[in-house]
Amino acid sequence: MKQLLIVAALVVSALFPTASQAQNAKYLAAMEKNLLHLDSIQNPEEWMSKAGQFARIAMAEPTEWLPSYYAAYCQIMATTRTKGTEKLDEWLDEADKNIEEGLKRKPQESELLTLKAMSSFMRMRVNPMERWQKYGGISQENLAKAKEADPTNPRPWMLQGQSVLFTPEQFGGGKDKAMPILNTAIDKFNAFKPASKIHPIWGKEYCESLMK
Secondary structure (H helix, E strand, C coil), X not given: CHHHHHHHHHHHHHHCCCHHHHHHHHHHHHHXXXXXXXXXXXXXXXXXXXXXXXXHHHHHCCCCXXXXXXXXXXXXXXXXXXXXXXXXXXXXXXXHHHHXXXXXXXXXXXXXXXXXXXXXXXXXXXXXXHHHHHHHHHHHHHHHHHHHHCCCCCHHHHHHHHHHHCCCHHHCCCHHHHXXXXXXXXXXXXXXXXXXXXXXXXXXXXXXXXXX
């Protein structure tokens, strides 16, 4: 009798999913839809529009960190696609807010710390000579934290290699110094396995382009 009750319960569970299961399916569907063709976006307006869509998912899913992550990622990517610098601080302020929201949901998440470093790095673009000392230090600090939080994550290594590559040789940068770091990043990209199909996978192609 007990076995029959267990079987019946399993059948009912399969036929009539719980509210939490239905909500999870809705969340995954929304995330997958917005991640589709994400890497094909070219202009900053599209990136900011996509950021707004992820921000709305984040509001609907207060326990999930990935929507806030992708909202911030899109806002940072918008700064890499704009020619001027007048919007950079505004967009990066928004990105930083989303990063902090994500960290409230998952403290010490390597991917969020990587974005935090990336945001600081992009702030230097507004005025490199005046900002490199402050924001360069913040960026490197967060890259170190990201590596420590997840040694398998290739993205902090890629961003460190990029930073060294674009630093003048007289200040300790250049291609010779960057290549070992970028090689480490590629090795980690080759071994990296995302936790799910909606977790971050970006960066390998860009890393390879830096090495050419």
